Amino acid sequence: MTPETHKAAGSGFRSSAASHPGMRRAVNEDAWLNRPDLGLWAVADGAGGHEAGAVAARAAVEALATIPPGLTGAELLHQLRLRLGGVHRALGRAAADLGEAAIMASTIVALVARQGHFACVWAGDSRLYRWQNGHFAQITRDHSLIADRQERGLRDDGSVERNVITRALGSPADEPGLEKITGIVMPGDRFLLCSDGITKVFGDDELAAFLAADAESLVAAACARGAADNVTAIIVVSED
Numbered sequence: 305m306t307p308e309t310h311k312a313a314g315s316g317f318r319s320s321a322a323s324h325p326g327m328r329r330a331v332n333e334d335a336w337l338n339r340p341d342l343g344l345w346a347v348a349d350g351a352g353g354h355e356a357g358a359v360a361a362r363a364a365v366e367a368l369a370t371i372p373p374g375l376t377g378a379e380l381l382h383q384l385r386l387r388l389g390g391v392h393r394a395l396g397r398a399a400a401d402l403g404e405a406a407i408m409a410s411t412i413v414a415l416v417a418r419q420g421h422f423a424c425v426w427a428g429d430s431r432l433y434r435w436q437n438g439h440f441a442q443i444t445r446d447h448s449l450i451a452d453r454q455e456r457g458l459r460d461d462g463s464v465e466r467n468v469i470t471r472a473l474g475s476p477a478d479e480p481g482l483e484k485i486t487g488i489v490m491p492g493d494r495f496l497l498c499s500d501g502i503t504k505v506f507g508d509d510e511l512a513a514f515l516a517a518d519a520e521s522l523v524a525a526a527c528a529r530g531a532a533d534n535v536t537a538i539i540v541v542s543e544d
Contacts, residue, residue: 307523308332314341316543317417320518321345323536324527326501333357334499334536335365337414342373344380345538346414347430349499351472352399352407360395360410360474367391368414377418384414384425388473388480395474409474412482413444413497415540422495423486427471431503433511434487435494440512443485447471467500495540501533502526515539 307322321338325331333350335358348364350357367387371380399408411428424432429446445451449468471481494515502511505526514522519537526535 307520307527309520309523310338311518312338312340313543315343315418317343317540318543319345319538319540320520321536321538322519322523324523324531324534326531326534327527328532329534331355331358332534333361334501334534335361335410336497336536336538337365337368338538339369340540342371342380343377343417344368344371344384344414345495345497345540346412347497347499347536347538348410348412348473349428349430349501349534349536350410351469352409356399356402356406356408357410359398360408363395364388364391364410364412364473377416377421377423380418381416381423381425384416385482388412388414388425388482392473392475392480396476399474407474409472411469411472411499412480415495415497417489417495417540417542420489421486422489423484425482425484427473427480427482428469429500429503431496431498431500433496433498433508435496435512435515436490436492440508440515442508443487444483447481447483489542491542493542495538496522497538497540498522499534499536501531501535502537504533505529505531505535
């Protein structure tokens with residue numbers, strides 16, 4: 305099976321997106337949005353049995369895909385938050401209808417970039433990285449049990465499952481716990497949005513090397529390395 309891919313350009317950006325179920329899973333519960341014309345990109349990684357995760361991830365991306373053109377950056381960001389909040393509540397209701405133990409949730413990482421500035425909103429452990437002036441760094445911080453331990457300075461002793469997230473769309477919390485970070489976009493900047501299937505396979509140094517290529521190359525390399533999870537990536541390049 306070849307990666308599902310998409311390339312596009314507009315509004316001073318060009319971007320490529322690719323996704324694959326990985327080498328051990330039959331269903332791809334990741335979803336993505338690649339809209340450089342709007343200055344909007346997103347990756348969602350669903351969780352839940354019987355394809356509920358795929359439904360959750362698609363719900364998040366489809367809600368963002370219907371944001372109309374012509375909005376200012378601030379209006380776009382407001383719509384993003386509003387719609388993701390609505391998805392969070394809808395997923396909670398859907399899971400409740402399936403039963404007490406049902407899970408229908410998704411991580412989300414979304415990037416908005418306009419006129420020399422960016423904003424990233426996320427919940428969970430899907431990530432945003434940036435390459436700027438030769439420096440590659442993770443912009444987001446994981447909302448996960450293992451990341452919480454690391455932030456408290458605790459050693460990873462193997463007692464905490466690495467894939468347990470603490471925030472997500474559709475979680476039992478009243479709100480999805482979206483976190484936001486903003487910054488400056490410079491000509492030549494490159495961003496990478498990805499699901500944790502990518503970061504389970506590659507370290508930061510390896511990921512940086514793919515920023516000169518496209519998302520399809522990164523996803524194909526993850527599959528060649530035997531990726532056990534779904535793998536999704538979007539690479540965004542500022543051309544202004």
